[in-house]
Amino acid sequence: MKSSIAHIETEHVPLEKAHQILKEKYEKLKAERDELARQLKEFKRMIFGAKSERFIATMEGQLSMFDEELKQQAEEIEEQTITYTKKKKKKKEKPVRKVLPAHLPRVEEIIEPENIPEGAVRIGEEVTELLEIKPMTVFVRRIIRPKYVLPEEKGITIAKLPSLPLPKSNASASLLAFILISKFVDHLPLYRLLQIFKRQDLVISKSTIGNWVSNSSNLLRLLYESFKEKFMEDASYIQADESPIKVQDRAKKKSTHQGYMWVLRKPEEKIVLFEYNKGRGKEFPEKALKNFTGTLQTDGYAVYKTLTTKGEITLLGCMAHARRYFEKALDNDKQRAEKVLTIIQELYQIERELKENEAEVDEIYRIRQEKSLPILLELEIYLKKQQDNVLPKSSIGRAISYTLSIFENLKTYVKDGRYEIDNNNIENAIRPLAIGRKNYLFAGSHQAAQNIAMFYTFFANCKIHGVNPYQWMSDVLDRIQEHKGPELHELFPQNWKPKS
Numbered sequence: 001m002k003s004s005i006a007h008i009e010t011e012h013v014p015l016e017k018a019h020q021i022l023k024e025k026y027e028k029l030k031a032e033r034d035e036l037a038r039q040l041k042e043f044k045r046m047i048f049g050a051k052s053e054r055f056i057a058t059m060e061g062q063l064s065m066f067d068e069e070l071k072q073q074a075e076e077i078e079e080q081t082i083t084y085t086k087k088k089k090k091k092k093e094k095p096v097r098k099v100l101p102a103h104l105p106r107v108e109e110i111i112e113p114e115n116i117p118e119g120a121v122r123i124g125e126e127v128t129e130l131l132e133i134k135p136m137t138v139f140v141r142r143i144i145r146p147k148y149v150l151p152e153e154k155g156i157t158i159a160k161l162p163s164l165p166l167p168k169s170n171a172s173a174s175l176l177a178f179i180l181i182s183k184f185v186d187h188l189p190l191y192r193l194l195q196i197f198k199r200q201d202l203v204i205s206k207s208t209i210g211n212w213v214s215n216s217s218n219l220l221r222l223l224y225e226s227f228k229e230k231f232m233e234d235a236s237y238i239q240a241d242e243s244p245i246k247v248q249d250r251a252k253k254k255s256t257h258q259g260y261m262w263v264l265r266k267p268e269e270k271i272v273l274f275e276y277n278k279g280r281g282k283e284f285p286e287k288a289l290k291n292f293t294g295t296l297q298t299d300g301y302a303v304y305k306t307l308t309t310k311g312e313i314t315l316l317g318c319m320a321h322a323r324r325y326f327e328k329a330l331d332n333d334k335q336r337a338e339k340v341l342t343i344i345q346e347l348y349q350i351e352r353e354l355k356e357n358e359a360e361v362d363e364i365y366r367i368r369q370e371k372s373l374p375i376l377l378e379l380e381i382y383l384k385k386q387q388d389n390v391l392p393k394s395s396i397g398r399a400i401s402y403t404l405s406i407f408e409n410l411k412t413y414v415k416d417g418r419y420e421i422d423n424n425n426i427e428n429a430i431r432p433l434a435i436g437r438k439n440y441l442f443a444g445s446h447q448a449a450q451n452i453a454m455f456y457t458f459f460a461n462c463k464i465h466g467v468n469p470y471q472w473m474s475d476v477l478d479r480i481q482e483h484k485g486p487e488l489h490e491l492f493p494q495n496w497k498p499k500s
Contacts, residue, residue: 031393285304298317
């Protein structure tokens with residue numbers, strides 16, 4: 001018996017080890033499966049699902065919906081009678097057609113009835129207004145300058161040729177502006193523009209239109225460099241973000257280079273700046289912010305934490321990025337994710353009320369200290385309590401870990417009424433770039449990517465300041481050749497005034 005028991009125990013040891021190894025493998029595979037399932041769900045959502053991050057709480061008072069006291073009270077309620085008054089639906093009113101804008105020109109067409117008998121008296125009229133449109137009209141502008149021989153052999157005189165954007169080209173400022181707006185505001189690739197021109201019996205070669213865009217870029221380069229220089233003057237609060245863009249590179253055959261558009265925004269002046277850089281490392285922000293002293297608002301990207309600059313930089317976090325992690329974690333852990341989203345929703349409600357009331361900076365600071373700061377502290381305590389109760393690699397675990405890692409930066413916005421709670425406004429400025437990428441797919445070269453940054457800078461600021469981009473670009477192209485260096489700031493979208 002003793003011999004048999006010893007033999008069994010001897011055999012049991014390797015079996016136990018094997019079981020332990022298999023158990024570990026199983027746990028590892030299960031974790032991998034869960035992670036792959038999470039990624040698949042996220043990819044499906046990116047491709048087919050709604051992109052909105054809007055969160056609607058499932059019930060009122062949800063901040064405390066998971067408290068044990070409320071659960072206990074809910075269980076104690078056996079029967080509850082609900083009474084309500086049902087409102088009768090109003091009869092659907094017939095839609096009223098809006099009056100067409102008064103500023104549009106009117107072309108009148110009078111239609112008289114046929115066979116009017118003699119003696120008929122006109123007593124009024126019925127007017128029907130229709131919106132009409134003519135396809136794009138292309139025409140040739142001929143500038144004729146008569147020459148005169150002056151008396152007494154004083155030579156020949158001729159009127160001065162108006163300033164032309166590209167003197168050696170037959171493209172006018174209006175045509176160039178139309179092409180640039182179509183490409184960078186309406187996101188039409190150049191080959192589609194060529195098709196549009198062809199329908200007007202105007203055949204332009206691909207190389208010609210490409211040269212027009214390139215030469216226009218060179219013409220506006222000085223204006224862009226001046227804008228960059230002015231942008232950093234007296235800056236004390238800047239927001240930053242970056243977005244990828246594919247770029248053709250001769251050194252990379254059969255593939256494209258992954259470049260980045262870096263975007264800076266000055267919230268107080270409401271101006272944005274796009275700059276292209278080949279990489280996502282810290283070389284660009286260090287160069288752009290080398291003399292900057294103040295507050296820099298970003299997401300949790302690690303590069304911003306290690307910047308080496310001459311000035312002192314205080315980092316400010318972005319609540320929208322933190323919220324995004326919990327919105328994605330709803331499928332993984334609805335209870336915890338909803339709890340956090342509801343708390344964040346309270347913070348945003350305070351910001352909405354401040355905006356609606358057009359509160360001054362001092363008032364914003366006071367309200368945030370009084371209302372927002374306690375909510376932030378409540379959120380921090382809750383996240384720290386939950387951190388040890390979730391799997392680190394799960395969606396909710398990642399969300400909690402990310403938010404706690406930048407929480408000090410997230411709280412910074414309550415210290416100054418000038419600061420914004422998130423970077424959403426800079427992301428709105430980046431949105432046209434995202435749409436453009438889907439249409440033109442990539443930039444033709446690194447220089448082309450820099451040109452794209454320049455035009456997105458101009459047109460983003462036109463949009464922010466309510467400037468018609470076509471009118472602005474046409475006017476600037478007309479005037480840029482004659483404008484002196486020190487006066488270039490007059491042509492910035494936020495400063496621009498049309499010629500009287």
